[in-house]
Amino acid sequence: MTVPRILIFDSGMGGLTVATCVRAQLPNAELIYAADNAGFPYGAWKEEALVARIVHVMGALIERAKPDVVVIACNTASTLALAALREKYAVPFVGTVPAIKPAAAQTKSNIIGVLATPGTVSREYTHTLIHTYAFHCKVILHGAKRLAEIAEQKLKGHAPDLNELRDEIAPVFRKRDGKQTDVVVLACTHYPLVIDEMKLVAPWEVNYLDPAPAIARRVSDVVADLKLAGPQSGVSEPDTVLLTSARGSASESLAAYGAMGFRRHEFVDLPV
Ligand code: DGL
Numbered sequence: 001m002t003v004p005r006i007l008i009f010d011s012g013m014g015g016l017t018v019a020t021c022v023r024a025q026l027p028n029a030e031l032i033y034a035a036d037n038a039g040f041p042y043g044a045w046k047e048e049a050l051v052a053r054i055v056h057v058m059g060a061l062i063e064r065a066k067p068d069v070v071v072i073a074c075n076t077a078s079t080l081a082l083a084a085l086r087e088k089y090a091v092p093f094v095g096t097v098p099a100i101k102p103a104a105a106q107t108k109s110n111i112i113g114v115l116a117t118p119g120t121v122s123r124e125y126t127h128t129l130i131h132t133y134a135f136h137c138k139v140i141l142h143g144a145k146r147l148a149e150i151a152e153q154k155l156k157g158h159a160p161d162l163n164e165l166r167d168e169i170a171p172v173f174r175k176r177d178g179k180q181t182d183v184v185v186l187a188c189t190h191y192p193l194v195i196d197e198m199k200l201v202a203p204w205e206v207n208y209l210d211p212a213p214a215i216a217r218r219v220s221d222v223v224a225d226l227k228l229a230g231p232q233s234g235v236s237e238p239d240t241v242l243l244t245s246a247r248g249s250a251s252e253s254l255a256a257y258g259a260m261g262f263r264r265h266e267f268v269d270l271p272v
Helices: 016-025 047-065 075-088 100-106 118-122 124-133 147-155 162-172 191-201 212-226 250-259
Strands: 005-010 030-035 069-072 111-116 138-143 183-186 207-209 240-243 264-267
Touching: 005 016, 005 047, 016 030, 016 191, 016 212, 030 047, 047 075, 047 240, 069 075, 069 212, 075 118, 075 124, 100 111, 100 124, 100 183, 100 207, 111 118, 111 162, 118 124, 118 138, 124 138, 138 162, 147 162, 147 191, 162 191, 183 191, 191 207, 240 250
Parallel strands: 005 030, 005 069, 030 240, 111 138, 111 183, 183 207, 240 264
Antiparallel strands: none
């Protein structure tokens, strides 16, 4: 079978949490990681402008990478732009949306925290998930303004300020009628990067839901359905990262991507 080429997309480095699971699930696949670092962070963008940005950037990335499958490893993008992407491009897309359904199945206290970007918190898509699957629960949706940036900085070698981190996550820890939050959905792919620090500053223990393993299984199913024919290429390409800008701390990011196995990089210049 031909080696599948999988394009994994995020605004920044958060999608690496998904890429790690995809690599474990499909060790022979060729992975191309793309970060719209020129547009990062997506959390504060206005919806209309962000859909246009994502559709535009994805066009250039598909043209460059010619993937068999695209993974939108970003809740902020998936909850907004998946339909527009599927309408415009023929390649199959796998999205990442808040794991509210599994959280509702798992909670014992019926108090669920959802940590996400301000964008994901405001999406109709997210509210529909809550009304459909968690109508019997108290869902505390919190738009963390700085958490994705803190996670990004950690990968670039800057240790998180634990007091700031505590303030970012505190609102999802709630007590009511003798019960308390027992499940927290990590509804931004950046957040598992700071899970150890979150556990350090959290007021009590909860289950954190990271959807990355489930996304990787879904990618594997989609790849199997493609039934890619042809000879297996003997040498697989080293995994590559595509960045939409060379600005700022590109060298720190490149070191971080390299440490995660993406040893080649290219700039696809797409200024905002
Ligand atoms: N990693 C992205 C997500 O899953 C968002 C980070 C950002 O650009 O704000 O939502």
